[in-house]
Structure formats: structure tokens, C-alpha cells
Amino acid sequence: MVVVWMKDMKNGAASAGIVKDHDNGTYTGILRTLWTGRAAMKAAVITSKERIDFTYDILRKGYQGKSINCIFRSTRAVETTNGYMDINNMKTDNLCNFTSQYHGVPFYCGKPKGEGLRCVDWTQVSCRLKKMTLSSNEQWFYESRASENLPDVINITIGHVEGDTASASRPCYLQDPRNTWRATPPVGFSYQHTWRPLSCFSNIKTTNSYHHCLANRTLRLYGDSTDGCKPQTTQFGMWGPVYENILKQEFVGINNRVVYLDFWDMTVALESTANHPSSQIVKTMLDMFFGYVCKTELN
Known part of the structure; x- marks a missing residue:
């Protein structure tokens, strides 16, 4: 570009x-x-085209920039599950679909397993930066100047x-x-x-x-x-x-x-x-x- x-x-x-x-x-x-x-x-x-291809490749492998945690809370229990923007990255079929609550943007959380906890008990989201797992050559390319x-x-x-x-x-x-x-x-x-x-x-x-x-x-x-x-x-x-x-x-x-x-x-x-x-x-x-x-x- x-x-x-x-x-x-x-x-x-x-x-x-x-x-x-x-x-x-x-x-x-x-x-x-x-x-x-x-x-x-x-x-x-x-x-460059190569950098765009590289970016799409790491996204296809499941990297999403941040690690998302979904917090479910009731009067008797609290549980944290993983959250994802892409359903294809979910490692379980037991999920809560919060797309409608997220203004139409796809968003999914693992369903809580604790007794009495349900999808409606979702109360909070926390995030932290997620480091990519890259080879030495990929790391060099990623850290090189983009523009x-x-x-x-x-x-x-x-x-x-x-x-x-x-x-x-x-x-x-x-x-x-x-x-x-x-x-x-x-x-x-x-x-x-x-x-x-x-x-x-x-x-x-x-x-x-x-x-x-x-x-x-x-x-x-x-x-x-x-x-x-x-x-x-x-x-x-x-x-x-x-x-x-x-x-x-x-x-x-x-x-x-x-x-x-x-x-x-x-x-x-x-x-x-x-x-x-x-x-x-x-x-x-x-x-x-x-x-x-x-x-x-x-x-």
C-alpha cells in the first residue's frame, strides 16, 4: 500500500x-x-503484500491480539472461561453466544461448568495482551518496519x-x-x-x-x-x-x-x-x- x-x-x-x-x-x-x-x-x-499475507496467516492460526476472559458470577459461585471473537477458534461446543449483547459484533465465551451458573450470569470481560508464538525469522519480520x-x-x-x-x-x-x-x-x-x-x-x-x-x-x-x-x-x-x-x-x-x-x-x-x-x-x-x-x- x-x-x-x-x-x-x-x-x-x-x-x-x-x-x-x-x-x-x-x-x-x-x-x-x-x-x-x-x-x-x-x-x-x-x-507490503508480504506483510498483509503474514498478518492474515497469524490470524488464521488463531492469534487475536488479546487474551479474553469471560467472568460469570452468581450469588454462590464465580467462574472464568475463555472468550473469542471468532467461533472457529473455540475449542468446545459448549459456548455462550453474546453477539447480540455485543452490538452485533461476533463474541463467544465458553459456557460455565459451575453448579448453578448459566450464560445469563455473564457479568464482566477482562483482557490482557497475548504474545505471539513466532519463529526467529517470523519475529524478525514482525518487528521490522511496516512503513x-x-x-x-x-x-x-x-x-x-x-x-x-x-x-x-x-x-x-x-x-x-x-x-x-x-x-x-x-x-x-x-x-x-x-x-x-x-x-x-x-x-x-x-x-x-x-x-x-x-x-x-x-x-x-x-x-x-x-x-x-x-x-x-x-x-x-x-x-x-x-x-x-x-x-x-x-x-x-x-x-x-x-x-x-x-x-x-x-x-x-x-x-x-x-x-x-x-x-x-x-x-x-x-x-x-x-x-x-x-x-x-x-x-
């Missing part, structure tokens, strides 16, 4: 491009000019862009949700260290505007990193485009009522290399998210 982006240090600007894979070992990167100035065009290999910036950097001068930068004139809360699913990259860019979406602008930036927006509202947050027993490992970021395709297929029937926020461009342009983006990037994501929900900003 190859990504391209360009960066203008003087203007605090950056944007991501799109990459076309020609399936013969060559790629074409396309970058849209969104501001006036100078920029350095960069490229990086995020992961690498290409050494060549192309410096360019960007001529006239109307108004010096591309900009949106419509607030995000007026945006048709269906447009968020149809948008093509780039969906935004950074300028003067501020993220600027191309289709709309967020009107939420201050603490007061957040308080005003969330007053008398119920907010529910679901996500893999906020859920203690979702498996995570360090080198699986290349699944982003895969999940994107799955989401777009699953939400086809209701995409007129659901907003899809694509932050891939943001993390590439802002050179986010950690497993999780920085607090500043997360704040920018939240500002964008609430821009679709909240109508006004208080001064």
Missing part, C-alpha cells in the same frame, strides 16, 4: 493524494493543488488558487448525509495548521459551542478502542480501506440518515504514524463530527 501527500511548512499546509496501483509494481500518485505557495511532494510504503518513506521528495511551486486556498461556503449541518458517502478524495486539507474540509465547514470550535450543542442531548459512543475486549495489534492499519468498503456496502439503505466521516486524508496529510492519532488530530475530528450535528456557534 502506497500513500502520497504534500506539505508546505511555511503556510502550515498539507494534503493527501490518491494512488492508482497498476498491478505491475508501478503506481501513479495524483495530488490536487489546494493553496498558493510551495510544497514538498512525498510518498511512503505503508505496508517506510520513499527517499525522493519533489519540490513544487503552486501557482494561482482562487482566494489563495480552496474553501467551502456551506456549513456541515446543512450537508446532505448522502454526499458524505459519495465524496472522493481529497475531502479536505490543512492550511495555517487548521483542517479545512472541501465540501462544508464546521461551526464548532470552542468549549462554549460544545456545551450549547450537547445541552439536553443523549450521546452514545461506540468504537474499537473504547471497547476493552476488541482485539488490537500493532500493524493492522492497512485494513482501513477494507473497512471503508464494508461500511459503504452495509449502510447503502440508510446513508440518507447517517453521516460518514472519512479521516484517512487527514491522518495521511498530517503524517500520523502512531497506532492512534495525536490529541490535536482527535480534537479536529471531533470538531468535524459535531459540525454535522450543531447548528450555531456561540461567540
Whole structure:
């Protein structure tokens, strides 16, 4: 997987491009000019086919990132059994299926054997990181760098862009949700260290505007990193485009009522290399998210 982006240090600007894979070992990167100035065009290999194959192989062998324990409790007994996200990894047919309680995500626990304990007595999940069992060669490959910036950097001068930068004139809360699913990259860019979406602008930036927006509202947050027993490992970021395709297929029937926020461009342009983006990037994501929900900003 190859990504391209360009960066203008003087203007605090950056944007991501799109990459076309020609399936013969060559790629074409396309970058849209969104501001006036100078920029350095960069490229990086995020992961290789060999690393993706390696990742799938260790998953097929049953590795799931974390060891999951299911705790069952009654007034008379407590018992712990193993938990799994994939039923094929279960070593017993005596199981409790908690998929419905887990918001539709497959999740299974071994059925408790203690007297009087049943599946309905499931009360808690605990997790711990699970070390992979690898050969010396596999361990070397796993610990090697997953991504690498290409050494060549192309410096360019960007001529006239109307108004010096591309900009949106419509607030995000007026945006048709269906447009968020149809948008093509780039969906935004950074300028003067501020993220600027191309289709709309967020009107939420201050603490007061957040308080005003969330007053008398119920907010529910679901996500893999906020859920203690979702498996995570360090080198699986290349699944982003895969999940994107799955989401777009699953939400086809209701995409007129659901907003899809694509932050891939943001993390590439802002050179986010950690497993999780920085607090500043997360704040920018939240500002964008609430821009679709909240109508006004208080001064």
C-alpha cells in the first residue's frame, strides 16, 4: 500500500493524494493543488503484500491480539472461561453466544461448568495482551518496519488558487448525509495548521459551542478502542480501506440518515504514524463530527 501527500511548512499546509496501483509494481500518485505557495511532494510504503499475507496467516492460526476472559458470577459461585471473537477458534461446543449483547459484533465465551451458573450470569470481560508464538525469522519480520518513506521528495511551486486556498461556503449541518458517502478524495486539507474540509465547514470550535450543542442531548459512543475486549495489534492499519468498503456496502439503505466521516486524508496529510492519532488530530475530528450535528456557534 502506497500513500502520497504534500506539505508546505511555511503556510502550515498539507494534503493527501490518491494512488492508482497498476498491478505491475508501478503506481501513479495524483495530488490536487489546494493553496498558493510551495510544497514538498512525498510518498511512503505503508505496508507490503508480504506483510498483509503474514498478518492474515497469524490470524488464521488463531492469534487475536488479546487474551479474553469471560467472568460469570452468581450469588454462590464465580467462574472464568475463555472468550473469542471468532467461533472457529473455540475449542468446545459448549459456548455462550453474546453477539447480540455485543452490538452485533461476533463474541463467544465458553459456557460455565459451575453448579448453578448459566450464560445469563455473564457479568464482566477482562483482557490482557497475548504474545505471539513466532519463529526467529517470523519475529524478525514482525518487528521490522511496516512503513517506510520513499527517499525522493519533489519540490513544487503552486501557482494561482482562487482566494489563495480552496474553501467551502456551506456549513456541515446543512450537508446532505448522502454526499458524505459519495465524496472522493481529497475531502479536505490543512492550511495555517487548521483542517479545512472541501465540501462544508464546521461551526464548532470552542468549549462554549460544545456545551450549547450537547445541552439536553443523549450521546452514545461506540468504537474499537473504547471497547476493552476488541482485539488490537500493532500493524493492522492497512485494513482501513477494507473497512471503508464494508461500511459503504452495509449502510447503502440508510446513508440518507447517517453521516460518514472519512479521516484517512487527514491522518495521511498530517503524517500520523502512531497506532492512534495525536490529541490535536482527535480534537479536529471531533470538531468535524459535531459540525454535522450543531447548528450555531456561540461567540
